Amino acid sequence: MKFLLYSINYAPELTGIGKYNGELAPMLADNNLATYVLTAPPYYPEWQIKGDFHNSYSLSEGDNGVTIYRCPLYVPAKVTTLKRLVHLSSFAITSAFRLFSLWRLKPDVLFLVQPTLFCAPFALLFCKLRGTKSILHIQDYEIDAMFGLGLGQSGFIKKTVKGIENWLMSKFDVVSSISYSMLDNARKKGVPEEKLLFFPNWADTHFVHPDVDASSLRWEWGFTADDKIVLYSGNLGQKQGLEIVLDAALAFKDQPHIKFVIIGSGAYRDTLEQMASEKGISTIQFKPLQPWELVPQILVMADVHLVVQKKGVADAVLPSKLTNILAAGGHALVTAEEDTELGKISALYPGIYQLVEPENPAAFIQGLSALLAQDTRATNQIARHYAVENINKDKVINRFIQNLEQITKSGSLKNV
Structure with missing residues (x-):
């Protein structure tokens, strides 16, 4: 053929x-x-x-x-x-x-x-x-x-x-x-x-898995064992509505052990960096796209993963980054309406990730706070099992x- x-x-x-x-x-x-x-x-x-x-x-x-x-x-x-x-x-x-x-x-x-x-x-x-x-x-x-x-x-x-x-x-x-x-x-x-x-x-569930040792990368990137890392990785475009990540970083500014990392490139990156600077956010790092061989370590290193979209986009664009987050057994905060695919998966597999209303900073910050209060170093077994069986x-x-x-x-x- x-x-x-x-x-x-x-x-x-x-x-x-x-x-x-x-x-x-x-x-x-x-x-x-x-x-x-x-x-x-x-x-x-x-x-x-x-x-x-x-x-x-x-x-x-x-x-x-x-x-x-x-x-x-x-x-x-x-x-x-x-x-x-x-x-x-x-x-x-x-x-x-x-x-x-x-x-x-x-x-x-x-x-x-x-x-x-x-x-x-x-x-x-x-x-x-x-x-x-x-x-x-x-x-x-x-x-x-x-x-x-x-x-x-x-x-x-x-x-x-x-x-x-x-x-x-x-x-x-x-x-x-x-x-x-x-x-x-x-x-x-x-x-x-x-x-x-x-x-x-x-997802390549053999390559991306929860048992990867990310300690050396954590040290190399300047994080301590006590730091909580909140990660967004992917395209930095206007359609993602990433301003809400800056709102969250600002809300946690008095908790310096909570670190935000944004990895990626895109048309909106310079704007986001400028906005972060203007807001005086010191707990956020911007990094370029990383080599693929580092992806498992990066995913395991993060305590919370952010999957951010605007209203009306979630059913039009299913975020591809989520597949590897699930494979790594990650804890994710996902913005999507309940009647979307992401909402339906969340309802069918309670605990696979935390769903919050898009473009709602208060709900986003509350959801992030709830996740950070959990044992985010433990593997999200629901997410991992879903990845192995379905994707x-x-x-x-x-x-x-x-x-x-x-x-x-x-x-x-x-x-x-």
């Missing part, structure tokens, strides 16, 4: 969609699928082209058996709504030329990852002409996220854009997503039940491979 992964994000990006794509493709290749990737140069979350990569067309053969085709795109130094639209559109255009140059490749399956939906028209046309099965995998409902942040509120524009989105989604052979709530959203957008596939994000990397991807075989043989998801 020939599998073509089509996505704007790929390894060596360390966070979000690029990380998952970078793990999926090599594992498919290890299972004897001829695997190809159509992507952009790595740029996220710093919003600049990484290292030795060039913003141009390129072809590389990975040591893991994956062939990678990269296409240039516009990467804004400062992200605005308009610039982000140009950014997504630029990749859709440059990758479309590269996609049709792969005509002779004749993939059996094209797996388009959203974002960006801008690539969907070209992907569907290619699949229709080439006889390739098309899968739209939704990591992020970019249209819902845009409207959830209050952008483009004109009734006519909103109706038109959503109509186009629904039509495009309905044309794919299969629509997969990372949560049941997001699949429910696809149903509401008109995708037939027989086309829906659950394909969650995963183990090997289990998730092996099940997906079985789904692919069914789709290519019968053309449907029946009996999957």
